[in-house]
Amino acid sequence: MEDFDKVVTFHTHYGALTFSRRYGKGCTLRPVPRSLSSSCGTAAYVNGDIAEEFIDDYVEGIYIKDGNGWKRIR
């Protein structure tokens, strides 16, 4: 499975789906990492910087890879 250095969580599944559509290639949707949430929501996994235009009201948080876990950066 491909590794990603950032994960974006959302308030709704729809938020994740529209983020993925707008972001295009390089974004993969998977369940939110269990270490971040006990909810069964959908998260977007990406590499590199995330342009401001992709960050809307649906985005709950952005996390960066930190060892074996994730560290919140937004």
Added chain:
Amino acid sequence: MSDKIRVAAAGIVIGLSAVLLVSFGNPQNMGFCIACFIRDSVGAMKFHSAPIVQYFRPEIVGIVLGSFAISVVFGDFRPRAGSSPVLRFIIGFAVMTGALVFLGCPLRMVLRLAGGDLNAVTALLGFVAGIGVGCIFLSNGFSLGRAKEESHAEGSAFPAVMIFLFILFLAVPSLFAFSESGPGSMHAPVWIALAAGLAVGIASERTRLCMAGGVRDIFLIRDYTLLIGFAAIFVSTLIGNLVTGRFSLGLADQPVSHSMHLWNFLGMFVVGLGSVMLGGCPLRQLILAGEGNGDSVMAVLGMAAGAAVAHNFSLASSAGTGPGINGKIAVVIAIVMLLAIAAIKTARREG
């Protein structure tokens, strides 16, 4: 350990617990059934008076308290509420109606399949179809709105009520109704049932196992993690049933079931659609309630009210003969109502 292995392990815990509970006295193919057990518990508290389905099921208490305890230990206990509580009550009511027309929740549907009950095949198709329709709404913007943080007192209230009712059940059993025949009269010893519930509550909370979520994630994001739990429950229960001589393949004479396939399909269509709208199957609602989610408590209370109404007004199916006219009308109304709520709460945004 990867998420997939954890979910598979949780599925095995649930499957083996179900086999164990049947060995100790629960009805056949009903080691666990969230809908049936809420219905039995509601009957034990005399909210309905169907004499064959009244027993306060410790499994329900165990699932909620297992989730509550493990979520406190691992910091997942985050009380929140306020995401369309009344709509969630109504959707929970509809889900229970559909489940009692089929005669089982999604978990029991898998247990019935693993026992060889082929009537559950059409139910599975209906469940998947309901989830598929729900996913169309999800991908077009369906949401019941955001929940807000709540106090620990608010989040602990439902688990506390569960503890109170369980103590009352042990201390003053005369307050409760006990079936003398039928499925309600068949049950494992209290402490074994409670322990199995606790194990399932802990395993499900840690892994987010959800019968509806597994299918939803395939439709929405092509992810199979949660479906592995679904498969693990099926395989472990199937092996358990084969070993204990409880596997019986066929349509006729299956325990607590009927062969009205259209209504098995439509009943579980309601459950699938409603579960997607609630964000999880009935088991998942109990787990979230244990984590302090007040919106899921509302869904559970809606299911409890639905169970009482289903038996007071003859909406529930009878084993062997299936639903009567009231149950069929109720399922049609439930489908229309869920689709209306889904349409109203879907707000598409360009993007």
